[in-house]
Amino acid sequence: MSLGEFELIQRYFAEASSDASVALGIGDDCAVCSIPEGQQLAVSIDSLVQGTHFLEGTPADLLASRLFGSALSDLAAMGATPAWITLALTLPSADDEWLQLFSTRLFELCRQYGVALIGGDTTKGPLQLSAQVHGFLPKGKRLTRSGAREGDLICISGTVGDSRGGLEGLLNGFENDRHADYLLDRFYAPSPRIELGEALLDKASAGIDISDGVLSDLAHILKASGQLGARLQLEALPISNQLIETFGEERSRQWALTGGEDFELCFTLSPEYLPFLPQLSMPVSVVGKVTSSAKVELFLRGEACEIQGSGYDHFHHN
Amino acid sequence: MSLGEFELIQRYFAEASSDASVALGIGDDCAVCSIPEGQQLAVSIDSLVQGTHFLEGTPADLLASRLFGSALSDLAAMGATPAWITLALTLPSADDEWLQLFSTRLFELCRQYGVALIGGDTTKGPLQLSAQVHGFLPKGKRLTRSGAREGDLICISGTVGDSRGGLEGLLNGFENDRHADYLLDRFYAPSPRIELGEALLDKASAGIDISDGVLSDLAHILKASGQLGARLQLEALPISNQLIETFGEERSRQWALTGGEDFELCFTLSPEYLPFLPQLSMPVSVVGKVTSSAKVELFLRGEACEIQGSGYDHFHHN
Numbered sequence: 018m019s020l021g022e023f024e025l026i027q028r029y030f031a032e033a034s035s036d037a038s039v040a041l042g043i044g045d046d047c048a049v050c051s052i053p054e055g056q057q058l059a060v061s062i063d064s065l066v067q068g069t070h071f072l073e074g075t076p077a078d079l080l081a082s083r084l085f086g087s088a089l090s091d092l093a094a095m096g097a098t099p100a101w102i103t104l105a106l107t108l109p110s111a112d113d114e115w116l117q118l119f120s121t122r123l124f125e126l127c128r129q130y131g132v133a134l135i136g137g138d139t140t141k142g143p144l145q146l147s148a149q150v151h152g153f154l155p156k157g158k159r160l161t162r163s164g165a166r167e168g169d170l171i172c173i174s175g176t177v178g179d180s181r182g183g184l185e186g187l188l189n190g191f192e193n194d195r196h197a198d199y200l201l202d203r204f205y206a207p208s209p210r211i212e213l214g215e216a217l218l219d220k221a222s223a224g225i226d227i228s229d230g231v232l233s234d235l236a237h238i239l240k241a242s243g244q245l246g247a248r249l250q251l252e253a254l255p256i257s258n259q260l261i262e263t264f265g266e267e268r269s270r271q272w273a274l275t276g277g278e279d280f281e282l283c284f285t286l287s288p289e290y291l292p293f294l295p296q297l298s299m300p301v302s303v304v305g306k307v308t309s310s311a312k313v314e315l316f317l318r319g320e321a322c323e324i325q326g327s328g329y330d331h332f333h334h335n
Numbered sequence: 336m337s338l339g340e341f342e343l344i345q346r347y348f349a350e351a352s353s354d355a356s357v358a359l360g361i362g363d364d365c366a367v368c369s370i371p372e373g374q375q376l377a378v379s380i381d382s383l384v385q386g387t388h389f390l391e392g393t394p395a396d397l398l399a400s401r402l403f404g405s406a407l408s409d410l411a412a413m414g415a416t417p418a419w420i421t422l423a424l425t426l427p428s429a430d431d432e433w434l435q436l437f438s439t440r441l442f443e444l445c446r447q448y449g450v451a452l453i454g455g456d457t458t459k460g461p462l463q464l465s466a467q468v469h470g471f472l473p474k475g476k477r478l479t480r481s482g483a484r485e486g487d488l489i490c491i492s493g494t495v496g497d498s499r500g501g502l503e504g505l506l507n508g509f510e511n512d513r514h515a516d517y518l519l520d521r522f523y524a525p526s527p528r529i530e531l532g533e534a535l536l537d538k539a540s541a542g543i544d545i546s547d548g549v550l551s552d553l554a555h556i557l558k559a560s561g562q563l564g565a566r567l568q569l570e571a572l573p574i575s576n577q578l579i580e581t582f583g584e585e586r587s588r589q590w591a592l593t594g595g596e597d598f599e600l601c602f603t604l605s606p607e608y609l610p611f612l613p614q615l616s617m618p619v620s621v622v623g624k625v626t627s628s629a630k631v632e633l634f635l636r637g638e639a640c641e642i643q644g645s646g647y648d649h650f651h652h653n
Contacts, residue, residue, distance in 0.1 A: 040375060040477075041477060041479065044480075044559075045413070045479050045480050045481075045559075046379060046409040046410075046412040046413050046480070046542075046543060046544060047377035047378055047379040047409050047410060047412070047413040047415060047470070047477075048377070048378045048379070049375055049376070049377050049378075049413070049472060049477050050375065050376045050378060051370075051375045051376065051474070052369075052370050052376065057358060057367050057368060057369045058367070058368045058369065058370065058376070059365035059366070059367050060365055060366045060367075060368065060419070060421060060453060060454055060469075061364060061365040061366070061421075061454060062421045062422070062423050062454055062455060062456050062465075062467060063423075063456050064423045064425060064456050064458045064465075066425050066458050066459070066460035066461075067460070068460060069458055069459050069460045070458070091364040091365050092364075092365060094364035094365070095363070095364050095365040095367070097365060101378070103378060103379075103380045103467060104380070105380050105381070105382045105423065105465040105467075107382060107384050107463060135378060136378055136379060136380055137380060138380050138381050138382050138465070140382045140384050140387055140388070141384070141387050142384035142385070142386060142387045142461070142463060143384075143460070143461040143463075145425060145460060145461075145463055147380075147382075147423040147456070147465045149380060149421060149423075149467045151378075152365070154367060156369070159358075159359060159365075159367050161359065161363050162363050162364070163363075224364075225364060226364060241362075241363075
């Protein structure tokens with residue numbers, strides 16, 4: 018069955034929003050929204066492209082969770098509270114089953130995170146999905162990449178490398194299937210660390226979400242904070258048992274450092290805030306310290322070591 | 336030459352914004368912006384896909400003007416004042432010449448319309464460009480599709496059909512070259528009718544920008560305003576001499592009604608505001624009247640007539 022653009026939007030995406038900040042939602046030339054008194058707007062845009070970010074034939078509900086999670090993760094990294102989302106969908110055809118799966122999962126996530134879908138554009142072409150997300154921040158506050166200082170602790174939430182393990186399984190199969198569901202879920206359904214980001218807003222000196230890999234994203238913080246460096250203790254890297262039991266310790270560690278798209282938060286913290294870490298809503302690991310050396314030094318059980326590759330960059334790979 | 340994503344953004348898109356509403360621009364996980372007191376935000380997203388909206392090999396500066404013009408046109412249709420833009424670019428490769436052309440033209444237009452580029456995402460894949468635009472609206476005001484009333488005049492700015500004529504020339508050649516530049520310019524560099532939209536905010540009862548064709552876009556107004564109808568006088572349609580001299584009267588009239596992407600404004604106006612039309616910043620034609628009949632009747636020099644096709648829809652054409 019083929020659907021026109023207007024009918025398509027009406028049928029799958031015109032769920033009425035009850036959000037007080039949305040004066041006019043989907044269906045006109047623009048959405049019209051307001052920002053609560055004393056707040057600013059945080060804005061970010063993200064794309065998923067077939068062949069670059071996901072394989073042909075990926076189920077639409079998994080694409081919805083991947084798109085939503087990665088887009089909201091940028092708000093988390095800023096310490097912002099999610100508010101609105103807009104979509105630009107390019108689809109080879111208006112496939113009912115695909116749209117049903119996609120929109121159902123998307124609205125589930127919107128409800129879970131308190132986000133209103135306020136607009137979108139659907140066009141015909143090679144499969145590609147863009148999401149722009151908007152969040153609120155108290156005026157004058159934000160968690161940027163540029164506030165790290167020498168001596169700050171380097172912290173990582175959750176575990177890293179899992180998403181790369183999930184991708185490995187998709188591309189080359191899992192060496193054993195025991196944790197396949199867990200690893201695939203980490204790849205397809207990243208959890209944006211919104212609550213953590215909000216809690217860090219007044220505490221962390223700098224923050225970023227791990228989309229390109231720990232080494233690459235940490236490098237952004239260090240550079241933006243004035244050509245600083247870091248010492249990392251690799252044994253402190255948070256790596257899941259599931260990843261190690263599936264791919265072994267060495268590959269897991271490599272992926273923990275260079276695998277992208279975990280969408281955990283990497284942040285720096287003055288040591289005085291150390292007692293604050295156990296009060297956070299999720300486990301956080303201290304993996305190193307900011308230095309003034311302008312380079313990143315890696316240590317494994319006290320010994321200096323090196324690691325190949327430094328992260329993910331669309332235009333350098335393939 | 337191949338560029339990494341970070342270097343690419345830095346080199347071509349990190350022009351510092353001096354806009355007072357932008358607290359943090361390009362280069363972090365989110366942009367952070369504020370909305371002036373007493374204003375609301377209008378938001379719209381638009382995509383251009385190679386093969387659907389433009390032909391392979393289209394120069395990058397023309398894509399920039401096409402994307403910018405069509406995106407801002409949605410703000411014009413809402414009566415909003417442009418403020419910020421974000422981009423999602425999917426490119427087959429990081430081509431220096433392409434990026435230079437694209438970004439130079441984009442920033443020219445940003446300066447012309449007072450728009451700050453606040454964020455973006457670049458990915459590798461089949462050529463596709465999305466722009467999300469944000470504008471300001473005085474609180475409680477907006478020009479929507481849903482306020483037309485029986486007896487209102489139906490008005491169109493500028494001329495319509497030119498963009499379709501430009502496309503015809505691209506696809507099948509021009510019958511004569513005299514006005515090729517004009518028609519191609521109307522296709523590639525639409526002028527968003529910002530000043531007109533702002534002026535209509537307090538006057539027009541409903542408005543839309545002509546992206547799908549006069550008949551199709553007027554139908555959106557009539558439907559959204561409560562299943563209303565219209566009587567159109569085809570001889571009153573604003574058609575350029577350039578279009579008629581290139582493609583003849585009959586085709587020109589067909590395209591004036593059903594050709595999309597002119598990005599003029601179509602709006603409805605209570606007859607009491609008729610004296611207001613000559614004061615507007617650009618020519619506006621009264622082409623008909625809103626009726627209660629729930630159908631659109633066409634008249635040419637007093638005779639009822641019919642016309643084929645009703646507009647452009649990505650998922651029906653192909």
